Amino acid sequence: MPLHVVRPKILGFISEEVSAWLVALLVLLAGCILTGLLAWSTYNLNKQQLRQRFQLLASERYSRIEERFQDQEQRLDGLRRFFVNSDQVTRQDFDGYAKPLLRRTQAYAWAPLVSRAQRPAFEQAVREQGVAGFSILQLNAAGEMEPAGDQDDYAPVLYSQTQSPMGSPLGYDLLAQPLRRATLERARERDGMAVSPPVHLVAVDPAYARGVVLAAPVRRAANNAGTSSRPDGFVLAVISLRQLVADGLPVPASDNLSVRILDLSIEGRHEVLYESNNPPIDSYLTASRLLRLADRDYQVDIRPGAAFLHANHFSLGSLVILGGLLSVLLSALLYVLVSQRQRALTLVEHRTAQLRSREQELRGTHSQLRSVLNAATQVAIIATDLRGVITTFNAGAEHMLGYSSAEVVGHLTLESLHLPQELESWAQSLSQRYGKPIPVSQAMLVEEGMMAGHEAREWTLVRRDGSHLSVNMLATPVLDDQGLWIGHLAICIDITERKRVHEALAARDRLLKRLSAHVPGGIYQFKMDADGHTSFTYASDGIREIYEIDPQQLQEDAASVFERIHPEDVERITQSIRVSAQNLSPWREEYRVCLPERGLRWMRGAASPESLPGGGVLWHGYISDISDLKRVEEELRALSVTDSLTGIYNRRYFQEQLQHEMQRLERSGGEMAVIMLDIDHFKRINDQYGHAVGDQVLRSVCERIGRRLRRTDVFCRLGGEEFMLLCPDTSGRQALVLAEELWQGLRGLPIDPVGTVTASFGIASWHEGEGADGLLLRADSGVYAAKQAGRDRVQPELP
Known part of the structure; x- marks a missing residue:
């Protein structure tokens, strides 16, 4: 058997002549396969984790939106029950109850249901309550208010509490607009809450002018029976979904989610009620759920934003590159070890390949x-x-x-x-x-x-x-x-698009200047540097009227504004600005200013702060003159505590003062007495001489008694011919002496044309631990005893 030269083989089957390439290729191929498997496994795991994170964030965001929708229904239902459980709700009662509810709500309103026959009397009654020029209004085609036309029923806005600087559209008839009318009819038929389709909100900042109106009927048990009866009116919540949903969310640049809310109530046409400012990214991740507000369904679509992708970035390429580099490095190492004998040939082949490559490069330069x-x-x-x-x-x-x-x-x-x-x-x-x-x-x-x-x-x-x-x-x-x-x-x-953007920016600046010139007040940006220096980076022309200062003067230093503030208010305003800067909390204050030309005026300011790089704070705000509002508030306060016929205090004021006095006695002790009197045979005076003479008798009695009282005594009319006198720091004996003086002074002089008018007096002094009802009951019992004893007398205090 002939002998053949046995050439060594690598791995038992690879020829020595091609071993370097094959070994390197096999190692590289194995490394790439292992890297690919690891990358695929890691990618699937990251994809699953990413989906879990998104579902968790989407569920939390949906829960927050759902909670806010439910909160709107609960607040409006609370306002409805406030009306149902109250015999009469005044404007002050409404403002006091509704104002704390305004968070994330543009406005709350009360709209009584008024028939065509009731309209003249209703409008006159509201004007007499202090709302000058009040009438029932409707929007015309130009978007302006005009007197409402003739119709069977009206639902005018009587009370309103709003966040909008544009004020409240008092008198606006909700039944004059088809969408709002349909909403009120649904609420009336359901005897529950109903929400309108998307509407343009009246007297609301344009940025929040698109929203819905949530309405609920008010039926007082004393006036209506059954769900089919006519309600007394409606309570409404004016809701801007942009304000409701976006309040408290991160800024668009850092918000992980993009939210869109669709109104599904109109079949075949779904309107977008809210859409996040940060656009969604193209992703397989999405969540869609239904949400209900009153009688309407809304679809909430949640998709990830750019911030979510940035926060959950996964670099699959780096893993592949690292694995590939390791495979290449190992392949190169093995290649060097097995290619010692072929290096010269490899170099020649490499040079040849380079020359050919250069030739191809030269040929392809032009292409x-x-x-x-x-x-x-x-x-x-x-x-x-x-x-x-x-x-x-x-x-x-x-x-x-x-x-x-x-x-x-x-x-x-x-x-x-x-x-x-x-x-x-x-x-x-x-x-x-x-x-x-x-x-x-x-x-x-x-x-x-x-x-x-x-x-x-x-x-x-x-x-x-x-x-x-x-x-x-x-x-x-x-x-x-x-x-x-x-x-x-x-x-x-x-540069067509760039020119269009520049022109749009210039047009926006011109529009801002025109709008700010017609706003009844001043729009401004107030800046406080880290060293405490203050200035107005922007001030509209309205600031000139507010402070009687040129806005250009304020761009360097705001000290002249603080010089205009009333000395008693300047420290409070300065402190509130510091607190707002420290906590980045909204700034809202009412204060007085002393102006060179217009004198003392009341101002109301509101601003939202934001921190600046370097430690400064910038406020964006609005300020308006509320001097007329303050004057109206004082007048309304006086009317609310005064009896319109006699000019003395009414029952409401007496009850307030009695509660305050009893709280003082419980804290520090002391004495107090009340005197109740009832004019004798007053019905006979009305029947014989007429109600006009009866009213004159009441005024004369109040005038005579009022001249004999101290400044600290509280004299009020309980109703009809009953009167009550609250005497602080007065014992029962002293009250008896005062009651006898009043009795003598009243019966001592006749009143034309009635003659001598007498009254029956009852007295009660406060006992420790006694409540207001018990004190008044003893005084009333004294009056009753005086009448039983023959009238025209002072009944000593009963035990």
């Missing part, structure tokens, strides 16, 4: 350059020879100007693409500047060469269809290897 030019699809690159004839026209130029490269190259010049009037004007300008004629064909190029600069300039190019395109063009000379000028290169960028 590569063309590919690079055509890849710049957003930039027009146009090259010309010295005559201006176009030699290069890339894909970006074709896209911008509508020409094909075949139509332009060798046929058109750069001048033919420009607007002729613009070139002629620029050529004349250059000729005057340099003192020699400049050809129109070189106008767009001369400036760069003569000034030795390369600055872009705005030009207008003409498209193939004849339309105009605004571009920023940079023109430079093209030089050969010897530095000779062989042509020009023009690079054009479309």
